[in-house]
Amino acid sequence: MPQQRPKRQRASTKRSRTGCRTCRVRHLKCDESPTACRNCTSNGWVCDGYEVNRLPRPTEIVKSRPSLPQAPVESGFRWAITPDEKRCVSFFLHRTIPSLTSYYDSSLWQKLVLQMCYSEPAVYHAVVALSAINQDLERNGIPIPGSESGSTWHGFALEQCGRSFGLLSKRHILQDPQLREVLLVCCLLFVMLELVCGRFDDATAHLQSGLAILEELRNQRLLQGLPLVPIEESLLEAFLHLESQAMHHGLVASPLQLEAYSPQFGEASHEFQTLRDVVQVLNPLTDAGFAFLARCWSTPDIEVLERYAELHTEQHQILSALNQFNLDFDRFRKQFHHKHSQKERRGTDTAYLTYLNMKLACKTALCSKNCPLPGSFTRECVELLSVALDAMNKLGERPLMTIDSAICPALFTIAARCPDYSVRWKAIEALWAWPHCEGYLNSRLTADVATEQMKQEMRCIWTEMKMTGSSPPPGLLFETQKGVTSVWIEGAWLSLEPNQELIRSLGTVSSAHSWACVKASGILS
Numbered sequence: 001m002p003q004q005r006p007k008r009q010r011a012s013t014k015r016s017r018t019g020c021r022t023c024r025v026r027h028l029k030c031d032e033s034p035t036a037c038r039n040c041t042s043n044g045w046v047c048d049g050y051e052v053n054r055l056p057r058p059t060e061i062v063k064s065r066p067s068l069p070q071a072p073v074e075s076g077f078r079w080a081i082t083p084d085e086k087r088c089v090s091f092f093l094h095r096t097i098p099s100l101t102s103y104y105d106s107s108l109w110q111k112l113v114l115q116m117c118y119s120e121p122a123v124y125h126a127v128v129a130l131s132a133i134n135q136d137l138e139r140n141g142i143p144i145p146g147s148e149s150g151s152t153w154h155g156f157a158l159e160q161c162g163r164s165f166g167l168l169s170k171r172h173i174l175q176d177p178q179l180r181e182v183l184l185v186c187c188l189l190f191v192m193l194e195l196v197c198g199r200f201d202d203a204t205a206h207l208q209s210g211l212a213i214l215e216e217l218r219n220q221r222l223l224q225g226l227p228l229v230p231i232e233e234s235l236l237e238a239f240l241h242l243e244s245q246a247m248h249h250g251l252v253a254s255p256l257q258l259e260a261y262s263p264q265f266g267e268a269s270h271e272f273q274t275l276r277d278v279v280q281v282l283n284p285l286t287d288a289g290f291a292f293l294a295r296c297w298s299t300p301d302i303e304v305l306e307r308y309a310e311l312h313t314e315q316h317q318i319l320s321a322l323n324q325f326n327l328d329f330d331r332f333r334k335q336f337h338h339k340h341s342q343k344e345r346r347g348t349d350t351a352y353l354t355y356l357n358m359k360l361a362c363k364t365a366l367c368s369k370n371c372p373l374p375g376s377f378t379r380e381c382v383e384l385l386s387v388a389l390d391a392m393n394k395l396g397e398r399p400l401m402t403i404d405s406a407i408c409p410a411l412f413t414i415a416a417r418c419p420d421y422s423v424r425w426k427a428i429e430a431l432w433a434w435p436h437c438e439g440y441l442n443s444r445l446t447a448d449v450a451t452e453q454m455k456q457e458m459r460c461i462w463t464e465m466k467m468t469g470s471s472p473p474p475g476l477l478f479e480t481q482k483g484v485t486s487v488w489i490e491g492a493w494l495s496l497e498p499n500q501e502l503i504r505s506l507g508t509v510s511s512a513h514s515w516a517c518v519k520a521s522g523i524l525s
């Protein structure tokens with residue numbers, strides 16, 4: 001028999017995980033010389049520096065945690081990318097985009113941002129940063145303000161943001177005509193990153209930068225006699241929606257006025273043919289409703305009475321427009337529901353939930369904040385809770401973050417205002433059960449604020465009971481042990497002691513005192 005040749009063994013060297021970026025994208029062993037490695041200097045390459053934070057190897061990730069997507073990243077980048085960045089882009093494709101489009105399909109994420117990620121290095125690094133944060137939060141949960149993370153993922157994301165900022169500065173120097181759209185997409189990604197990390201002040205600063213760019217573009221177009229801002233429609237809508245949310249969180253700038261995206265308060269009906277048609281009419285109404293609610297909730301009751309005629313007129317306009325929308329929307333659902341895909345049906349349910357919540361919130365916006373709503377609103381709150389829970393159950397894999405806001409505001413409306421405390425508690429439990437962010441609405445923080453507001457009302461009830469000897473409201477039972485009073489509600493005891501962790505958390509946000517929900521509840525008073 002012929003003698004078998006011994007198998008050739010490939011020489012291998014242990015690659016360093018802390019080498020310079022240039023050597024790692026070229027798959028070379030780096031000598032890690034200070035400032036610039038010898039590989040780069042001897043070959044005439046630009047040494048792209050050393051990264052302090054490297055992502056943990058996939059084998060180092062605890063198996064019980066969500067696994068990274070294994071599908072390869074598509075080719076098409078005009079620059080070399082590191083293995084860590086490749087993992088983040090893959091995660092963005094297979095996990096982050098589906099999360100951001102959970103309620104509705106969006107050309108913003110499924111087309112614009114994705115295309116720019118492959119063509120614009122600044123957007124690419126911002127995408128990698130958001131994806132790294134997304135992966136960390138899937139493992140460790142959504143934080144509340146003030147709970148800084150020292151994880152490797154956050155450090156890696158910070159370095160990626162720095163790269164994005166540096167590239168934007170270079171583009172700015174070159175006066176690139178396409179710079180504005182690149183800046184807007186990066187601003188949007190930075191806003192989302194800061195929001196899911198609980199850094200509301202930083203998110204608002206990025207948002208204001210983006211709105212300033214849009215305002216400058218609008219003014220330029222007006223001077224030229226041109227009607228519209230030359231920006232992708234879905235990108236513009238995202239900024240307008242975030243702006244309406246930010247008005248509840250301390251944003252005091254004048255709203256960006258764009259005629260084409262203003263709410264339609266007339267009596268004209270709409271012939272909706274697609275879910276996109278529905279959303280294009282609903283979004284401006286929702287944004288107008290958010291702005292109206294922010295003003296009402298932030299204004300003391302005595303001032304609401306002084307401005308009642310003005311506010312009531314605006315309330316009537318919004319409610320009339322919502323009523324017309326519902327008539328058109330109802331025809332659309334009856335005509336096209338059987339033709340829709342499962343996701344389109346889910347989107348239709350989300351739009352209906354948004355309409356129901358905005359109608360109830362606006363109807364009660366001028367009611368006193370110092371006493372519960374009249375019992376006549378309980379039925380509408382119960383209906384809204386049922387629709388919200390049904391929408392949650394239909395989501396399947398619940399997203400970590402979205403820009404669209406539907407479930408969080410609906411549950412907060414119930415949790416903060418419903419006359420029936422047992423219904424309010426069910427809404428709070430639903431918020432706790434699904435930690436996520438819908439733009440500025442952090443479900444965990446929203447639940448904590450609503451709980452504190454309810455506890456304040458419970459303390460007033462308990463004080464009155466002691467003074468007058470009256471009985472507690474139906475479904476409530478009070479008990480005091482060792483100087484601590486608790487209330488029995490929906491099968492659980494709730495201590496009426498203030499949540500000091502929440503107060504400390506809000507204390508780390510400079511704008512928290514001006515948040516509409518905080519001012520309405522008096523938590524920091």
